[in-house]
Amino acid sequence: MSENGTLMLSGDVAVSTILDRPADAGALLVLAHGAGAGMRHHFMERITGELRSRRVAVFRYQFPFLERGKGRVDPAPVLEQTVRAAVVAAHEAAPDLPVFAGGKSLGGRMSSRAAALPPGLDVRGLVFFGFPLHPPRRPATERAAHLADVPLPMLFLQGTRDDLADLELIRGVTAGLPLATLHVVEAADHGFAVLKRSGRTGEEVLQELADTATTWISERLP
DSSP: OEEEEEEEOSTTOEEEEEEEOOTTOOEEEEEEOOSSSOTTSHHHHHHHHHHHTTTEEEEEEOOHHHHTTSOSOOOHHHHHHHHHHHHHHHHHHOTTSOEEEEEETHHHHHHHHHHHSTTOOOSSOEEEESOOOSSTTOOOOGGGGGGGGOOSOEEEEEETTOTTSOHHHHHHHHHTOTTEEEEEETTOOTTOOOOGGGTOOHHHHHHHHHHHHHHHHHTTOO
């Protein structure tokens, strides 16, 4: 089942949502998009399909700046508010399912920021499809400072060619977080694309992401 909807934020601001739920769903992932493309981007569509085939429902939603047709990315408080509202809406849409949250790049980082600040997020854990640790080719760890305040299990899915997350830095960050799990995706870049000479296909990478996320989620179910 795929169901389109609308999520009301503060004032008269509304954003679009999509709930993809298989009949035999065992959990639900609230999935936020990245800065460059919305919830219907091909990566979001493909990972949703893979998770759905593994009994994980997915609740996607737009951030306001992309609902408006791109433009400047919203300030962090607006993005964090949107994450919180999406989690509440997901619980209402599927009250029988355990809920997780996360996202691709910016969407994952904003989900972690929302979880780190009061009142937090009512979810069982966070899944990051390419956590953007720093700007492209400018290694730093300042964006990870808030992760120590996240009281939830976290799964980091990171490519070895990700120029927004130096591999040694992300290893160091996750090693210092007792609730963090790092899964390294060989040959993948920030968008999880792979070079032909790697001997891997994009489909293989997508299945690895979905298998890893599904297993991690299932280990945190009752």
